[in-house]
Amino acid sequence: MAGAKIHTVLGAIEPATLGRALMHEHIFCDMYRVTGRLNELLNDEALAAAELELLRQAGGSALVDVTTSDLGRDPAALRRVAEETGLHIIMGSGWYRQPYYPPEIDKLPTDQLADIIIAELTEGVAGSGIRAGIIGEIGVDLDYATAQEERVLRAAARAQKATGAPLTTHASMYPVGLAQLDILQDEGVDMSRVIIGHCDTYLAQAYHLAILEAGAYVQFDTVGRNHMNPDSRRAEAFVALLRLGWKDQLLLSSDRCFRSDLRAFGGLGYGHVFTTFFDLLRAQGIEDETLDVITIENPRRVLAW
Numbered sequence: 001m002a003g004a005k006i007h008t009v010l011g012a013i014e015p016a017t018l019g020r021a022l023m024h025e026h027i028f029c030d031m032y033r034v035t036g037r038l039n040e041l042l043n044d045e046a047l048a049a050a051e052l053e054l055l056r057q058a059g060g061s062a063l064v065d066v067t068t069s070d071l072g073r074d075p076a077a078l079r080r081v082a083e084e085t086g087l088h089i090i091m092g093s094g095w096y097r098q099p100y101y102p103p104e105i106d107k108l109p110t111d112q113l114a115d116i117i118i119a120e121l122t123e124g125v126a127g128s129g130i131r132a133g134i135i136g137e138i139g140v141d142l143d144y145a146t147a148q149e150e151r152v153l154r155a156a157a158r159a160q161k162a163t164g165a166p167l168t169t170h171a172s173m174y175p176v177g178l179a180q181l182d183i184l185q186d187e188g189v190d191m192s193r194v195i196i197g198h199c200d201t202y203l204a205q206a207y208h209l210a211i212l213e214a215g216a217y218v219q220f221d222t223v224g225r226n227h228m229n230p231d232s233r234r235a236e237a238f239v240a241l242l243r244l245g246w247k248d249q250l251l252l253s254s255d256r257c258f259r260s261d262l263r264a265f266g267g268l269g270y271g272h273v274f275t276t277f278f279d280l281l282r283a284q285g286i287e288d289e290t291l292d293v294i295t296i297e298n299p300r301r302v303l304a305w
Helices: 045-057 075-085 110-122 147-163 177-186 205-214 231-243 273-283 288-303
Strands: 006-008 011-013 021-025 062-065 088-093 134-140 167-171 194-196 217-220 250-252
Touching: 006 088, 021 250, 021 288, 045 075, 062 288, 075 088, 088 110, 110 147, 134 147, 134 177, 147 167, 147 177, 167 177, 177 194, 177 205, 205 217, 205 231, 217 231, 231 250, 231 273, 250 288, 273 288
Parallel strands: 021 062, 062 088, 088 134, 134 167, 167 194, 194 217, 217 250
Antiparallel strands: 006 011
């Protein structure tokens, strides 16, 4: 797209300057208010900056923070962390999934929900001037979209069409990304702007191929979450898709959102994809040129609008 930019919390950048990117992460996140589990609260700026230094050491230079407003998004804190770390941070917009929704999801018309997302993408969040650069993560809680979740997906779709911004989803443990695609296709969204998230939590190749054949991106973004799938299985499924020729529609990330994910608490941290998981892929014959396509070229393409 001629003239397209990647919109970070520090402003627009040229796509060529993005560098190696994690496509589905959380720097600040508050699921505690819904789950009651203190492990699911990230709100320490100094710790965030220290943890992200490990991403830089692993060769990363960009990160997509898909925390939505109902997950405790903090635009000002994201901007401060971007300034401190030098990372390109792209911020999400929209609403997560039904257990987290605020009352306005039921109260506002779908087009008005879309207008909120559009304003955050084009003007900034709540008068801050800090613009979102991606829509999502837009989620479905179980194996079907509730009425509220369908409304949010339709609002996200309309915002995508109005702006050209990419749209990224939460579709975990079930093949529910296909239901998301059905709704987005019904709204007329360009599938090349859609990322179906958490595909590595449901390792059925037929599911992945259906998403890819529809024109959307398949994202393996829970790398290191061995309680969902061991990385060995994740790598095997990912390599199988590469062997079938889909490298231009694949993305990677690790979805750090718990305190226990961080190195300070004994977790794998933000560098795991570009270190340990890369080594698993290399051991199966994947060359660095292909890894660059997946983590540099594909993010650069999908994030620009």
